Amino acid sequence: MTCYDVLVAGGGPAGAAAALTLARAGRSVLLAHSGRGPAPVGEALPAAARVLLGDLGADDALTDGHLPCLANRSAWGGPRLASTDSVFDPHGHGWHLDRVRFDRQLRAHARTQGARLATGVTAQPNGRTADGSWVVELRGAGERRTVRCRWLIDATGRRAALATACGARRRTGDRLVALHLTLGPADPADPDTTTTVEAAPDGWWYTAPLPTGRRLLVWYTDADLPAADPGRPAFAARLAATRHILELAARHPWPAGAAPRRAPAHTARLADPTGDGWIAAGDAAAAFDPLSSQGILTALYTGLAAGRAVHARLVGQADALDAYRADLAAIGATYLRNHRTHYAAEQRWPDHPFWRRRHPPPGGGGHPTLVAIPGPSPHMPG
Structure with missing residues (x-):
């Protein structure tokens, strides 16, 4: 039975970052990527990601196949469209990602550094040996095999499949859901290179161009x-009521027969992101309101931090996990303050349930479970 120092479950940005970090530290790592479920759609990556990718040794992950994001625009707190240009960002412009390509590039970097990659498999812990090692069953198409590892890293996304299997408790803070639709390529090509957010009476819209020439349209x-x-007529009626999103969407054809797909976007976190022999990263540890536009940035950061924490623990640093937990707690406290401020800036529909839930009552309240990378969001006003 093959034995690894660490098994990382989940081949997205958090899992790839954790595997890459550990492989560069000389650890034997197995990165289990299931490849199941719908392919990830495009997503904007803030310019600050340059720093994290540099720390990971993956500076070139954004050199090919991604579209520059030159500005972030929002109609929030009023009908006027405000814009923040990338020229004012010390890190330069952000990117509209080809998510499939980006994730694949990060996994390739992890392999180059020595991590083993198992694709099309899910990891299921099946107990531990006398020396504390995990026994993990890998299940794929017609394949089952068992490996051992000293540590588990859960980067399986909002499911937190490994952590919950180990008894971790999952907490949710709201009921946010995303209805998303990918529109066809514009003819002629759409010149827009921005992300655009527009608040509405019962939620908010997000749209951005994709590197393929298509356009992502999301209703939260x-x-x-x-x-x-999620029906197409209802989605189209809500879109028709927008002032700015409709203008951008109108440049792109709707795929014949296509209807919006529904995906969870609610706030969630683990009560404790670490346990005996395991640690969670990315959305498995903490998922938060997409308004921050920092989901991938957080995934990269927590993947890197989780990898470093596990390596430190393996070399005998007893407080490594305490430091990781404290880091996530500080991130959460910072985000909570920003979240309250940004939603409070939109007061046009105070009696509508969506907004009333996000406006804390006098004296406090709000969403105590939100977690994200600290710092201002390009999609949030202020």
């Missing part, structure tokens, strides 16, 4: 509200 609302109807 709460899953229990009538506005969460």
